[in-house]
Amino acid sequence: MTTDHSPTEPSPLSDDRAGWAGDSVRTAADAVEQVIHGKRRVVELVLATQIAGGHVLLEDVPGTGKTALARTLALVSQGTxxxxxxxxxxxxxxVTGVTVYDQRQGAFEFHAGPIFANVVLADEINRASPKTQSALLEVMEERQVTVDGRTHPVGTPFLVIATQNPVEQAGTYRLPEAQLDRFMxxxxxxxxxxxAMRRILQQQAAKPKVQPVMxxxxxxQIQEFASQVFVSPLIAEYITRLVEATRNATEVxxxxxxxxxxxxxxLAQAWALVQGRAFVVPDDVRGLATAVLAHRLVLEPEAEFDGVVAEQIVAQILLDIAEPRENGTA
Known part of the structure; x- marks a missing residue:
């Protein structure tokens, strides 16, 4: 018996619009891949996060193309x-900007900080003090900053790509749970x-000129379409069971x-749209669960001492909880 994941209810998003959006995103991914070689899954994942209105935390060693990724993402969509x-x-x-008194005008004037851009790369975020890290809390959630009692919107689209180095931990501050929770x-x-390494070396002499594709x-508009992707009650229940399982795990x-x-x-809605679908299937949720949930878990000290990592816990939960099947059965 085959599994049919088609929705039993009509999606508010038409198949034609979903197909157009998927083609547009894949074209953008093709453009980004001219710079970030051999990382199609990561490129599409970051694009899907941008479409879902989220933010990305990259834990990576230096020199893997994090800055190039941020710049190219902005370039392909004609953003800053x-x-x-x-x-x-x-x-x-x-980070956010400051208010400066203009003597000629006789008034205070706001000078916007580097956070006012469509794609912001926060490099080695864990090297800043907790006070500075907290400057990102409001803007990542509300798309605005408040300076001296005045609110300034940063505009849309808005994506923060933060990096932290897993190798050099001296002089770093652990990101608080509230900060981690804001990264999708x-x-x-x-x-x-x-x-991919050979292609990078061959292109060093003639760097590719990436052109905007949207x-x-x-x-x-694609972000709006993503919010219309159909999520069945069974999928919503599946997500609920996965999240509840993280709270009940003995190591957590x-x-x-x-x-x-x-x-x-x-993110599952955005990922479905990237694939050209107007509805979410269980495989979307399964494939994204570790990237979305693992960094939000705080483990028991005993589990950390035993070498348990959050990714292992999410992987086990995915094995323990059956995904929804056709006709509402699991």
Missing amino acids: SSRIQFTPDLLPGD IKTSIGYPDDT STGTLL RLGASVRGALALQR
Whole structure:
């Protein structure tokens, strides 16, 4: 008996629109791959996160193309990009901007910080003090910053790609749970394989000129389409069971939050759209669960001492909880 994942209810998004959106995103991924070679899954995952309105945490070694990824993502959609190098002496105002008194005008004037861009690379975010890290909390959630009592929208689309180095931990500050919870996914680019490495070396003499393939208006339209992708009650129940299982796991002190459940659903909708579908299937949820949920888990000290990692716990939960099947059976 074959499994039919087609929705039993009509999706508010037509198949034609879903197909157009999927083609547009894949064209953007093709353009990004001219710079980031051999990392199609990561490129599509970051694009899906951008479409879902989320943010990305990259835990990676230096020199894997994190800055190039951020710049190219902005370029393909005709957006703006900025890079913030987080250091121990970085102040919140260096990120959000400051209010300066203009003597000629006799009034205070807001000078926007580098956070005002469509794609922001927050490099080595864990090297900044917790106070500076907290400057990102409001803007990542609300798409606005408040300076001296005045609110300033950063505009849309808006994506933060933050990086942290897993090798050099001296002089770093662990990201608080509230900060981690605002990242929709945590992933890594990693080193290229041999084929991709040869292409990188061959292109060093003639760097590819990436051309825009869509406008920011088109990207915003695709974001709107993603919110219309159909999520069946069975899929919603499946997500709920996965999230609840993270809270009940014996090795976990703090499980995934409600924000985590919402993030998994929104990213599954965006991922389905990237594939050209107007509805979410269980494989979408399964394939994204580790990237969305693992970094939100706080493990018991005993589990950490035993070498247990959050990715293992999510993988086991995916094995223990059956995905929904046809006719509502599991």
